[in-house]
Amino acid sequence: MSVKEKRRGRPKGSQVQLSAEAILTQAKSMMLELGKMPSVRALAAALEVDAMAIYHYFANKNALQEAIVVSLVEEIYQPQDNGHWQQELSQLCFSYVSLLHQYPGLLETLLKMEASGPAEVFIERFDQIAEPLSLPSETKKDAIDLLADYLHGFALALNCQPGGELSLEMMQRPLNFYFQAFQPTQKS
Numbered sequence: 001m002s003v004k005e006k007r008r009g010r011p012k013g014s015q016v017q018l019s020a021e022a023i024l025t026q027a028k029s030m031m032l033e034l035g036k037m038p039s040v041r042a043l044a045a046a047l048e049v050d051a052m053a054i055y056h057y058f059a060n061k062n063a064l065q066e067a068i069v070v071s072l073v074e075e076i077y078q079p080q081d082n083g084h085w086q087q088e089l090s091q092l093c094f095s096y097v098s099l100l101h102q103y104p105g106l107l108e109t110l111l112k113m114e115a116s117g118p119a120e121v122f123i124e125r126f127d128q129i130a131e132p133l134s135l136p137s138e139t140k141k142d143a144i145d146l147l148a149d150y151l152h153g154f155a156l157a158l159n160c161q162p163g164g165e166l167s168l169e170m171m172q173r174p175l176n177f178y179f180q181a182f183q184p185t186q187k188s
Contacts, residue, residue, distance in 0.1 A: 018049055020057040020067070027068045028103075036105035037065060066115040072099060072106060073118040079129045086179050088129045093151055093175060094168055096122060100155035101168075107155050122148070133182055147178065 026046050030038040040061055044051040058064035077095035079088045100107045110118055126144055135143065158166050 018047065018053060018057075023047065023054055023057055023064075024068055024071045027064070028072060031068065031072075031103055031105060034105070035103075037068065037109050040064065062113075062115070065109060066113060066117050069106065069110055069113065069118045070121060072103060073110075073121045075099060076122070076125070079125055081128075085129050085132055086176075089126070089179070090172065090175055092122075092125055092129060093147070093171060097151055097155045097158065097168060097171065100152075101158050104159045107152060107159065111152070119148075135182070143181075150174065150178070 023043065027038055027043055030043060030046060038046075040051050040054055044054055047054075054064065058067060073096075076099055077091045079092060083091075100110075123144060126147070127140070130140060130143070154166075154171055158168075
């Protein structure tokens with residue numbers, strides 16, 4: 001009878017050096033493959049380390065999940081300062097929904113999280129785009145809330161209809177309608 005050797009701590013020798021970045025890279029790869037957030041045990045097995053080794057880099061499961069989600073959300077479109085705000089905001093929205101569609105389990109994980117780190121990434125980029133509009137803070141908050149709800153709803157519908165009738169391009173007309181709220185009203 002053979003006893004399976006317990007893999008504790010950091011990988012040895014020719015194996016990849018364990019780091020927070022290596023953990024996040026593996027977790028994102030597994031999330032893409034599984035369509036959901038990987039368990040700490042599954043992640044540790046893929047990295048060939050004991051599960052406790054992951055906790056050397058992340059205080060707990062919630063901290064790990066937040067780091068994974070923030071790392072993914074940081075991949076969305078980075079606005080250009082010289083772009084037109086409507087085009088830039090469209091790019092940000094399309095990029096965000098594409099990410100949520102590419103990683104189907106991401107939206108569910110994001111909505112269950114108590115941490116605000118991932119939302120802050122989107123908000124910072126929205127603020128950068130909306131800065132020329134000089135929106136009052138309450139209006140800006142309402143605009144972000146409405147936009148986030150729309151994008152999350154669209155991503156959910158897109159994920160529920162793989163190969164269905166919905167496409168990312170279908171977001172543009174509702175976004176154009178949303179943009180009209182920021183245009184100065186014309187008097188006749």
